[in-house]
Amino acid sequence: MRTEMIKRRSQLLRAMRNFFDAKGYLEVDTPSLSPDLIPEPTIQNFETTFSNEFVGSRNLYLIPSPEVFMKRLIADGSGSIYQFCHCFRNDEQIGENHNPEFTMLEYYTVGFDEQDSIPLTEELVATSSPKDADQAVLPPFRRITMKEAMWEYAHVDLDACQKQSALAEECRKHGLMAPTSPESWEETFNRLFLTLVEPNLPQDKPLVLDRYPAQIDCLAKRDGAYRKRWEMYMKGVEIANCYDEERDVETVRAYYEKEYARLVAERAKSGQAIPDVDPAFADIFAHFPQTSGVAMGIDRLLMVQSGAHQLGDLILFPFSAMLSSGKKTN
Amino acid sequence: MSMKAGQIDKGTALLVKGQPYVVVEREFVNPGKGSAFVRIKMKSPTTGQTLSDTIKTQDTVEDISVEDRDCQYLYQDGELFHFQNTTTFEEVTCPMTTFPDYQYLMKEGDTYRCTFWEDELLDIQIPSKVVYTVAEAEEAVRGDTVTGTTKNAVTDTGLKVRVPIFIKAGEKIRVNTETKEYLERVND
Numbered sequence: 001m002r003t004e005m006i007k008r009r010s011q012l013l014r015a016m017r018n019f020f021d022a023k024g025y026l027e028v029d030t031p032s033l034s035p036d037l038i039p040e041p042t043i044q045n046f047e048t049t050f051s052n053e054f055v056g057s058r059n060l061y062l063i064p065s066p067e068v069f070m071k072r073l074i075a076d077g078s079g080s081i082y083q084f085c086h087c088f089r090n091d092e093q094i095g096e097n098h099n100p101e102f103t104m105l106e107y108y109t110v111g112f113d114e115q116d117s118i119p120l121t122e123e124l125v126a127t128s129s130p131k132d133a134d135q136a137v138l139p140p141f142r143r144i145t146m147k148e149a150m151w152e153y154a155h156v157d158l159d160a161c162q163k164q165s166a167l168a169e170e171c172r173k174h175g176l177m178a179p180t181s182p183e184s185w186e187e188t189f190n191r192l193f194l195t196l197v198e199p200n201l202p203q204d205k206p207l208v209l210d211r212y213p214a215q216i217d218c219l220a221k222r223d224g225a226y227r228k229r230w231e232m233y234m235k236g237v238e239i240a241n242c243y244d245e246e247r248d249v250e251t252v253r254a255y256y257e258k259e260y261a262r263l264v265a266e267r268a269k270s271g272q273a274i275p276d277v278d279p280a281f282a283d284i285f286a287h288f289p290q291t292s293g294v295a296m297g298i299d300r301l302l303m304v305q306s307g308a309h310q311l312g313d314l315i316l317f318p319f320s321a322m323l324s325s326g327k328k329t330n
Numbered sequence: 331m332s333m334k335a336g337q338i339d340k341g342t343a344l345l346v347k348g349q350p351y352v353v354v355e356r357e358f359v360n361p362g363k364g365s366a367f368v369r370i371k372m373k374s375p376t377t378g379q380t381l382s383d384t385i386k387t388q389d390t391v392e393d394i395s396v397e398d399r400d401c402q403y404l405y406q407d408g409e410l411f412h413f414q415n416t417t418t419f420e421e422v423t424c425p426m427t428t429f430p431d432y433q434y435l436m437k438e439g440d441t442y443r444c445t446f447w448e449d450e451l452l453d454i455q456i457p458s459k460v461v462y463t464v465a466e467a468e469e470a471v472r473g474d475t476v477t478g479t480t481k482n483a484v485t486d487t488g489l490k491v492r493v494p495i496f497i498k499a500g501e502k503i504r505v506n507t508e509t510k511e512y513l514e515r516v517n518d
């Protein structure tokens with residue numbers, strides 16, 4: 001089993017590198033330690049300290065995604081780039097679909113929007129699938145918009161539920177428990193989506209769930225009440241996330257300020273690491289080309305391609321084994 | 331009593347709109363952007379009805395304190411299972427529809443750990459592997475390669491199970507009570 005997984009992982013990485021190299025993308029290699037991160041209040045970070053007697057010390061963070069570096073390269077004129085790297089998310093549930101350290105593939109295509117990234121991703125998945133892969137992990141992808149999915153599986157008209165109170169009423173109608181703390185639009189949406197929609201999405205083919213609600217704030221371009229963002233699922237597992245990358249300096253700056261304020265407010269209570277942000281990051285978008293970026297979980301892809309049911313079968317040295325071995329600190 | 335939704339586990343008993351439910355499935359979900367949630371499936375022991383819900387892990391839910399008591403299974407009358415609490419000797423009943431197929435899994439006279447909320451029976455704990463006596467077994471058909479190497483059998487409790495062709499009536503077999511699949515022959 002283990003040698004089989006070593007081979008599968010090696011073949012997948014090789015096939016994907018060949019795919020991008022043939023298309024003229026540059027493979028890049030950016031740091032795992034960063035002095036600043038993109039503020040994402042819901043992703044907990046690993047914090048460490050560089051210290052030197054003469055130079056002093058500085059807090060550094062293990063990256064939750066290479067976005068913060070790759071976007072700087074694109075602004076510098078790199079053209080289309082890709083990278084396989086290890087990403088780190090603290091305080092994640094350790095389970096079937098999660099490992100605090102995981103392998104991510106990120107690819108940014110200059111000149112593309114998020115719709116162009118769908119056939120590109122289909123081609124990537126097709127060329128890197130093992131011979132024994134079943135139909136549920138092979139292209140073509142099914143496509144459905146979030147608005148269609150919410151109507152189909154929860155009978156919720158998203159256009160008519162732009163207010164949190166309207167969504168909360170839908171939760172009541174569906175008999176969900178009443179929340180015991182105030183909720184944002186996004187949280188109420190997630191309760192509906194996660195209870196009624198996500199578990200019922202078809203799994204016979206990979207599925208692109210397109211156009212997320214604009215209220216779920218992120219660095220994907222806005223288009224009316226929605227965002228130019230999709231997620232791809234295989235066998236019910238989230239595999240990839242794609243944006244038409246926001247490149248308006250003021251929009252990025254406003255996002256940074258709002259999300260950072262939220263992050264500080266939330267973590268002040270819990271005492272978790274508050275990563276620094278680079279106040280000048282938004283300035284890189286003054287010269288940023290039209291780009292679509294995709295982040296793909298490689299361990300999860302290997303898991304669904306090989307018919308395994310948990311990441312521990314795929315990750316050669318799973319975190320759960322590390323937790324239960326060696327010295328413990330409290 | 332109340333607890334954080336993040337502490338819910340399989341088997342946790344919750345009070346939802348005044349009715350007791352037992353959590354049968356639990357999964358943490360952390361959407362790419364947003365708070366952490368716990369997605370659960372619950373079952374009502376009184377009606378058998380299942381409910382799905384998703385709750386913020388930081389929200390509170392009402393849980394109920396439950397207690398395990400040993401009860402001897404006496405008989406079923408087509409509608410109710412009848413037990414006797416082995417400590418207090420009180421009779422305990424519950425609708426058979428709440429525990430489908432349990433009449434084929436439980437043996438009259440045997441004692442089971444039962445979970446109670448006050449006087450209401452929420453769960454009957456059946457061991458995951460149980461030895462049953464085969465009451466009837468089909469004759470193995472010579473040269474029959476279509477159905478492979480198994481045949482139908484019925485245990486003394488009425489449980490239908492596929493067994494290997496060498497199993498005969500009167501023999502004892504160990505069965506996985508969750509999947510209702512034959513595991514092995516048991517020799518006395």
